[in-house]
Amino acid sequence: MTPSILIIALLLLSFIAYQLGKARSLAVVGGARGIRNLHSLPGHYGLLTALWCGLPALLVVLVWVAVQDQVLIALISAQLPPEVRSLSSDQFVLFLNDLRNVVAGNIPASQVSPATAAAAGEYLRLQGIARLALTALAFALGIVAMLVVRGRIRADLRARNSVERVLEGMLFLCSLVAVLTTIGIILSVVFEATRFFGIVPAQDFLFGTKWSPQMAIRADQVGSSGAFGAVPLFAGTLLISAIAMLVAVPIGLFSAIYLAEYAPSKVRSVVKPLLEVLAGVPTVVYGFFAVTTVGPLLRTAGESMGLSVAGESALAAGLVMGIMIIPFVSSLADDMITAVPQSLRDGAYALGATRSETIKQVVLRAALPGIVGGVLLAISRAIGETMIVVMAAGLAANLTANPLEAVTTVTVQIVTLLVGDQEFDSPKTLAAFALGLVLFIVTLVLNVIALYVVRKYREQYE
Amino acid sequence: MNDAAKTTIGTITVAEPVFSCRNVDVYYGDKHAIKNVNIDIGRKQVLAMIGPSGCGKSTFLRCLNRMNDTIVGARVEGAITLDGQDIHDKRQDVVQLRARVGMVFQKPNPFPKSIYENVAYGPRIHGLAANRGELDEIVNQSLRRAGLWEEVKDRLNQPGTSLSGGQQQRLCIARTIAVNPEVILMDEPCSALDPIATARIEDLIDELRESYAICIVTHSMQQAARVSQRTAYFHLGDLVEVGDTNLIFTNPQAKLTEDYITGRFG
Numbered sequence: 001m002t003p004s005i006l007i008i009a010l011l012l013l014s015f016i017a018y019q020l021g022k023a024r025s026l027a028v029v030g031g032a033r034g035i036r037n038l039h040s041l042p043g044h045y046g047l048l049t050a051l052w053c054g055l056p057a058l059l060v061v062l063v064w065v066a067v068q069d070q071v072l073i074a075l076i077s078a079q080l081p082p083e084v085r086s087l088s089s090d091q092f093v094l095f096l097n098d099l100r101n102v103v104a105g106n107i108p109a110s111q112v113s114p115a116t117a118a119a120a121g122e123y124l125r126l127q128g129i130a131r132l133a134l135t136a137l138a139f140a141l142g143i144v145a146m147l148v149v150r151g152r153i154r155a156d157l158r159a160r161n162s163v164e165r166v167l168e169g170m171l172f173l174c175s176l177v178a179v180l181t182t183i184g185i186i187l188s189v190v191f192e193a194t195r196f197f198g199i200v201p202a203q204d205f206l207f208g209t210k211w212s213p214q215m216a217i218r219a220d221q222v223g224s225s226g227a228f229g230a231v232p233l234f235a236g237t238l239l240i241s242a243i244a245m246l247v248a249v250p251i252g253l254f255s256a257i258y259l260a261e262y263a264p265s266k267v268r269s270v271v272k273p274l275l276e277v278l279a280g281v282p283t284v285v286y287g288f289f290a291v292t293t294v295g296p297l298l299r300t301a302g303e304s305m306g307l308s309v310a311g312e313s314a315l316a317a318g319l320v321m322g323i324m325i326i327p328f329v330s331s332l333a334d335d336m337i338t339a340v341p342q343s344l345r346d347g348a349y350a351l352g353a354t355r356s357e358t359i360k361q362v363v364l365r366a367a368l369p370g371i372v373g374g375v376l377l378a379i380s381r382a383i384g385e386t387m388i389v390v391m392a393a394g395l396a397a398n399l400t401a402n403p404l405e406a407v408t409t410v411t412v413q414i415v416t417l418l419v420g421d422q423e424f425d426s427p428k429t430l431a432a433f434a435l436g437l438v439l440f441i442v443t444l445v446l447n448v449i450a451l452y453v454v455r456k457y458r459e460q461y462e
Numbered sequence: 463m464n465d466a467a468k469t470t471i472g473t474i475t476v477a478e479p480v481f482s483c484r485n486v487d488v489y490y491g492d493k494h495a496i497k498n499v500n501i502d503i504g505r506k507q508v509l510a511m512i513g514p515s516g517c518g519k520s521t522f523l524r525c526l527n528r529m530n531d532t533i534v535g536a537r538v539e540g541a542i543t544l545d546g547q548d549i550h551d552k553r554q555d556v557v558q559l560r561a562r563v564g565m566v567f568q569k570p571n572p573f574p575k576s577i578y579e580n581v582a583y584g585p586r587i588h589g590l591a592a593n594r595g596e597l598d599e600i601v602n603q604s605l606r607r608a609g610l611w612e613e614v615k616d617r618l619n620q621p622g623t624s625l626s627g628g629q630q631q632r633l634c635i636a637r638t639i640a641v642n643p644e645v646i647l648m649d650e651p652c653s654a655l656d657p658i659a660t661a662r663i664e665d666l667i668d669e670l671r672e673s674y675a676i677c678i679v680t681h682s683m684q685q686a687a688r689v690s691q692r693t694a695y696f697h698l699g700d701l702v703e704v705g706d707t708n709l710i711f712t713n714p715q716a717k718l719t720e721d722y723i724t725g726r727f728g
């Protein structure tokens with residue numbers, strides 16, 4: 001059996017084990033009427049039997065699947081003819097490649113050297129034997145475990161506790177996968193970034209003002225130290241994010257105040273979902289909007305006022321990004337404002353405060369920490385946003401504070417550095433990881449601060 | 463509801479009332495929460511309002527400073543006069559009214575500001591102080607009268623929420639008297655406090671009575687007996703009986719009042 005069919009078969013076997021265990025537990029106490037004498041529910045005994053039957057056997061299968069290629073290759077290498085064994089290591093890798101292709105059926109055996117064809121035949125033979133052995137082993141394990149557990153079912157067997165421990169372990173494994181993946185990603189970024197900093201000094205990268213990674217491709221120009229100065233990228237990111245926040249914070253905050261404090265419930269029930277729809281628009285659509293509508297609009301507007309606006313201006317990207325972030329700010333601010341207890345508003349009204357005084361001086365004051373936290377989260381989104389800027393912000397690494405010029409951002413450069421064929425150890429490619437690391441650290445810090453502030457604020461009114 | 467309960471037993475009038483309420487009805491949508499209530503509220507004395515939960519004590523209290531205006535669907539009918547002027551009159555500014563009729567709530571609700579700013583808030587929005595010195599003086603006086611000055615004089619810049627529950631409630635009282643009202647409304651001001659904090663507030667109410675008219679809603683019969691001179695008993699939106707606290711507690715006229723104060727329901 002191939003491993004995948006084997007796994008399905010084992011699942012079926014476990015199902016049988018479940019039924020057996022369940023029936024056995026009932027039989028032990030003399031049928032459904034004796035169920036109160038059982039320590040656990042019949043289903044728990046069934047699950048316990050099924051788990052014992054299935055898990056060890058599955059584990060064996062998975063381990064074999066993971067190691068089988070290495071084991072088989074090692075076995076074959078030991079009995080290869082001398083002319084193959086005397087190959088240089090590069091050629092041996094090629095030989096193995098051919099071998100694998102033949103085994104997988106990508107290349108007919110007739111197209112490769114007889115030695116390779118013979119080795120492939122041997123590989124397939126060994127694999128067949130191994131599969132047979134594996135099938136036998138897995139079934140034996142499963143059936144033996146099933147029978148042993150079934151035989152040990154007594155009324156006082158604490159099946160529920162065991163089952164719950166196993167399930168808890170599985171849940172733990174799942175969360176471990178998520179955490180380990182994250183750690184793995186971080187480590188790989190850190191590792192590649194360190195390699196980059198081995199080539200380009202960190203201070204040149206962090207404080208250099210000239211960014212032109214293309215030059216580094218030609219070997220004779222590597223080391224022109226100005227090439228990887230990331231300051232223009234940081235500045236561009238900041239400029240666009242600042243424009244975005246200038247749009248998103250006032251509009252988002254004011255619409256939240258309107259929705260939470262002024263809007264009749266009918267208006268609220270229409271406007272709030274609409275704002276949340278804005279949040280669901282894919283960012284590529286916003287980018288599209290920026291390129292085809294906002295950019296040209298700004299250009300014509302600029303021309304009519306005698307200003308020259310670049311086709312891909314920071315302003316266009318920032319404006320559209322701001323619009324994208326509005327619902328984010330407004331829905332967070334709305335949550336914070338509605339979380340302010342009514343008793344505070346009553347207190348202000350009872351002192352003779354007007355509605356706007358109450359909102360300005362009491363409600364917003366109380367919601368401020370939460371709103372600040374929300375804005376920080378929004379900034380970290382703006383900094384990490386990629387699609388809009390890739391489409392609308394351009395590639396020119398200008399160091400400028402003029403929003404009408406084209407700038408580029410960290411995320412845009414990461415994309416351009418990695419798109420297309422790359423050597424994975426050129427500084428140009430590695431620079432992407434260094435940029436990624438900076439981006440990661442900045443957004444992480446922002447998020448941690450923001451979450452801390454928001455949590456702190458939530459506690460205050462519990 | 464039988465007809466007998468609809469006429470209030472006892473003396474509803476007082477000499478020179480600060481508030482005079484006639485035929486007051488309150489509706490929440492279709493719900494008739496206050497039914498034809500007539501009562502005067504006297505100067506420099508404490509009126510206690512008692513009655514089972516949901517009988518409309520808070521609703522009636524909120525009529526007096528028009529806090530019911532802030533509740534969607536609430537409707538108040540009838541005549542309520544403050545010093546002879548109708549508080550529902552078009553010329554009556556609700557901001558002015560609330561400056562004259564202060565309110566203390568069940569749960570202490572200090573603003574998320576410093577102790578000083580909590581007390582200074584009312585005077586600021588009503589422009590009661592011409593300069594910082596005057597404001598300091600108002601804050602100082604209000605905290606003293608609320609019996610809180612000694613405890614907070616060294617920490618005026620700390621947040622009001624950093625105080626204990628009882629201190630917070632006295633801060634709210636200080637905040638209310640800082641705008642120099644004529645009447646102070648209190649809605650179960652001690653129900654969230656421990657007995658010691660409660661005793662302090664009761665002492666404070668007794669002192670404040672010398673300058674203000676006070677209406678207090680309370681669930682504690684002992685508290686009503688201790689702090690008030692007049693008591694009003696509400697039942698299902700009706701004002702059943704009103705009179706001298708001594709008389710109400712020793713010799714209630716209405717059967718409902720007697721049942722309530724002897725603890726037969728509540």
Ligand SMILES: Nc1ncnc2c1ncn2[C@@H]1O[C@H](COP(=O)(O)OP(=O)(O)O)[C@@H](O)[C@H]1O
Pocket residue numbers: 490493495513514515516517518519520521522533
């Ligand atoms: N905002 C409101 N909307 C609708 N009904 C209310 C509202 N506030 C109070 N009520 C109703 O009015 C009645 C009187 O309430 P309330 O004045 O709070 O009673 P009390 O303070 O005596 O316990 C109750 O039946 C209550 O359910």
Ligand SMILES: [Mg+2]
Pocket residue numbers: 519520521649
């Ligand atoms: Mg109440």
